[in-house]
Amino acid sequence: MTIVAFAEKNKAAEEIANILGQGNYKRTSIEGIAVYRFKRDGNDWAIAGLAGHIMNYDFPAEYNSWTGVEPGALLDISPIKMVTKENFAFAIEKLAKEADTIILACDYDREGENIGFEAKELAERVAKVPIKRARYSTFSKNEIENAFDNPGEPDAALAMAAETRQILDLKMGAAFTRYVTLSVREKAFTKDILSIGPCQTPTCGFVYEREKAIREFNPKDFWKITADFDADGNVFTGTHRAGHIPEKEKADEIMARIKGEKTAVVHKKTVREQSMAPPFPLNTTEFLKRASAFLNISPEKSLEIAEQLYLSGLTSYPRTETNKYADDFDFKVILADMAKNPDYATAVSQIVTAPAGIKSKNGPKDAKDHPPIHPIRGATKSTVESMIKLPGAYAVYDLICRHFLANLMPAAIFEKTKMEMKIKEDLFDAAGSIKKFAGWLDIYDFETKNDKFLPDINEGDATAVKKIMNTASKTAPPKKLTEAELLTLMDKNGIGTKATAPTHIETNKKRGYFEAKGKTLSILNTGYMLMESLDASVPIVIRPKIRAQVEELIQQVEDGKITMDEAVSTGTELIKKMYADLTENKDRLVTKLSGSIKTEAAESDKKNYIGTCPICQNALRIVTTDNGRFVGCVGYPDCSQTYPLPKTGALTVQRTKNCPKEGVAVLDVGKKYEWAVGVGPCFSCDQNVICNPPEVVGTCPRCKEGEMQLIEYKDGRFLKCTLQCGHTQSLPDKGRLTILDNKCETCGWNMFRVKEQNKDAVEFCANRRCKAIGKRKEAEK
DNA sequence: GCAAGGTC
Known part of the structure; x- marks a missing residue:
């Protein structure tokens, strides 16, 4: 008799073959797919690993046209399931033909149940044999043997639950x-796709909500009173008990009470030890969060590296929800191997020689899927880098190793000191923290905090008060969302899975909805x-509830309360309702989005x-037509804002200059003059004196009140009194003229510098009435 | 060309 089995992935198939074949199995191949063959209890066994789903839903080909089909019509169409990995389908059918039983x-x-059903569907096309289900959640010998010796029946309800999700997600998306x-x-030219989905959109929603909170934030004033205390040269700072004081008067009142006080007394001092436990074992979400926060590597990249580390045999399977080791987990073999990397040797020897034995600080989650992410083999930096060519590969491996070791090490111990200082009757709080015992922090230095010392003084002791400060401040807006926080939000709200969360984040980046700058x-x-x-x-679409609603339907299918068809039709009705809300608000949607797309292009x-x-x-931009040019809004025709421009002259936008009036930008017109968009030429503007303060060189020698101002025009230059006295005087008309900072010692005017081509630069006082001129002329003779 | 879920 021949028994054929299908596992979800190659590694699992090989593992099972190894256990059931007691180390004796042969690797063969169909269409490049590994098939492990062995004998057990007189039967021939063949087990192949799939690669996740091998089928996918799609609409019938006649609905492929985006323009030929009204999008809403897709909601009335049943998608069909098609094979997406032909070689696997071929291998499944070939193996099914030689099988007497399929497991x-x-x-x-x-999803695993559903993938099994894909294999089942393909096998049933060519073979009529019993199809059973082996259920196991770890690769322990007992569990695997028991699962395959006593296989159960496939669970159609469970598989159809996944099927329901596939159909509803596709329809809505x-x-x-x-x-x-x-x-x-219809309104903006773009090749980009603006995608919506039950996971990607709420993911973007989280980023949007935070951004909105930042944009709408109203800073509030507060005052904070701090004092610097000096205990024999050891200076430390305390904060007044009142903390953030919203009213200035109240802060002033406190200051008035204690102003000028020179001594303070230690009113109360408490010292206690605080221990800081090591982190739980790594599951996928936690791993991605830490890689982003500590290594600045995006979730997508981290998971790709972890996948490669796993396939190279360096670390364990990277997609797991579990953060708890099985009771019989063998730490010893791994630890022994890890000493190969000298960076880990000290920690390894501490762990294996601990009197209490090797103990993990386990987390609460046991999803019965895979063990927490841990190293399988110890390796040095150069070994890892020679095996995996991705940037950051060693950093990720190192994080996994250090996390594994840290988890097995003792808690760190800090000494926390709290000191209450008293200036007259006012209390100030100071805090200190000293690391007494590093424990796991020895190997895990990703987030070290510096010690904060307080001087060794006791209750009743007096210190000097160095200074008391009252600082005005404003409350700060929320910080931008970090990628690690986003992963937490997704996990908490059931958006995506451990394996897909990075993809949803990546989709939003690809669509141009948000971007990562470092970790934020x-x-x-x-x-x-x-x-x-x-x-x-359709507010529900940007919130986690959209996913929860579908999940609820799926759960009912899984529990056998409703059929898949019922769930699909209820779900489709919900989507239709949302679709109607969306189309009803088309105008606003289109105006906002087309404006935004055109704005991005204009920018x-x-x-x-x-x-x-x-x-x-x-965005406003310069529009040039056959009839001339003007500044117009990209929001046209919804927004008809325009501004005139001068008819001739090359226009250059000055990015650093702002107009104090209503001008939206300042342009250079040729090299001649400036033009404020919305105001007009700057030279005829009453604010021009402020924007372009005249270059003055000294007091007017005639009226003694005005200043002599440099006037430059196309054909020449001269000096003119800023008042109405009418005094002018000429300047040399050749060469490049600069007004210098240094002054004439005789009359106090700024000195001039003229540089003619092929001649040395000359510095001189231009004041024709300056007594120094006569002297200079004499000297020149 | 569209989603989300597996895994390579």
Whole structure:
């Protein structure tokens, strides 16, 4: 008899073959897919590993046209399931033909059951044999043997739950994405897709909510009183018990009470030890968070590196929810191997020689999927880098190793000191923290905090008061969302899975909805406008509830309370309702998004970009037509804001200069004059004296009140009194003229410098009435 | 060309 089994992935198939074949198995191959063969209890066994899903839903080909099909019509169409990995389908059918019994042996979860059913469907096309299900969640000998010796029945409800998700996600994603993309293209030229999905959109929603809180933040004034105390040269700072004081009068009142006080007394001092436990074992989410926070590597890149580390045999399987080791987990073998890297040797010997034995600080989650991410082999930097060519590979390996070791080490111990200082009757708090015992922090120095010392003084002791400060400050807006925080939010709200969360973040980046700058995320204009429009029309779509709603339906299918068809039709109705809300608000959506897309295009057109439209916040840019040129808003025709421009002259936008009036930008017109968009030429503006203060060189020798101002025009230059006395005087008309900072010692005017071509520069006082001129002329003779 | 979920 021949028994054929299908596991979810190659590594699992090999592991099972090794256990059931008692180390005796042969690797063969069909279409490049590994098939492990062995004998057990007189039967021939063949087990192959799949590669996750090998089928996918899609709409029938006639619905592929975006323009030929109204997007909403997709909601009435049943997607069909098609093979996406032909070689696996071929191998499954070939193996099914030689089987007397088939065992589905994918991961013991919803998707695993579904992947098994994909194999089942393909096998049933060519073979009529019993199909069983082996359920296991660890690769322990007992569990695997038991799972395959006593296989159960496949669980259709569980598999159909996954199927329901596939269909509803596709329907919603396709209809919404096509609708939004096509609507925006009616008004803005773009090849980009504006995608919407039940995971990617709430992911963007988290970033949007934070950004909104930052933009809408109203800073509030507060005052804080601090004092510097001096205990025999050891200076430390304390904060007044009142903390952040919202009213200035109250802060002033306190200051008045204690102003000028020279001594303080230690009113109370408490010292206690605080221990800091090592981190729990790493599951995927925690790993991604730490790689982002400590190593500045994006979740997508981290997972890719972890995958390579796993395939190279350096670390364990990277996709797991579990943060707890099994009772019989063998730390010893791994620890022994890890000493190969000298950086870990000290920690390893501390762990293995600990009198209490090797003990893990386990976390609470046991999803029965895979053990926490841990090293399998010890390796040096050069070994890791020779095996994996991705940047950051060693940093990630090192993080996994250090985390593994840290988890097995003792807690760190800090001595925390709290001191209450008293100036007259006012209390000030000071805190100190000293690391007494490093413990796991020895090997895990990613977030070390410096010690903060307080002097060794006791209750009743007096210190000098060096100074007392009252600092005015403002409350700070929330900080930008970090990638690590986003992962936490997604995890908490059930958005995506351990394996897909990085992809959803990446999708948003690819779509131009938000971007990462280091560890923090910033929403981009298109993302903000999309979220804002959706928030106003179909708010549920940008919130986790959209996922929760589908999840609830799926759960009912899994529990056998409703059928897949019922769930799909209920779910489709919900999507239709949302779709109706979306289409009803089309105008606002399109105006906001097309404006934002045009704005982004205009901003990158550096030569013509002017600034932000005061009416609609979109971009203003120079528009040139056959009839001339003007400044217009990209929001046209929804926004008709325009400004005139001078008819001739090359225009250059001055990026660093702002107009004090309503001008939205200042332009250079040729090299001649300036033009404020919305105001006109700067020379005829009453603010010009402020924007372009006249270059003055000294007091007017006639009226003695005005200043002599340099006037330069196309054909020459001269000096003119700033008052109405009318005094002028000529200047040399050749050469480049500069007004210097140093002054004439005789009359006090600024000195001039003239440089003619092929001649030495000359410095002189230009004041014709200056007594020094006569002297100079004499000297020249 | 559209989603999310597996895994390579």
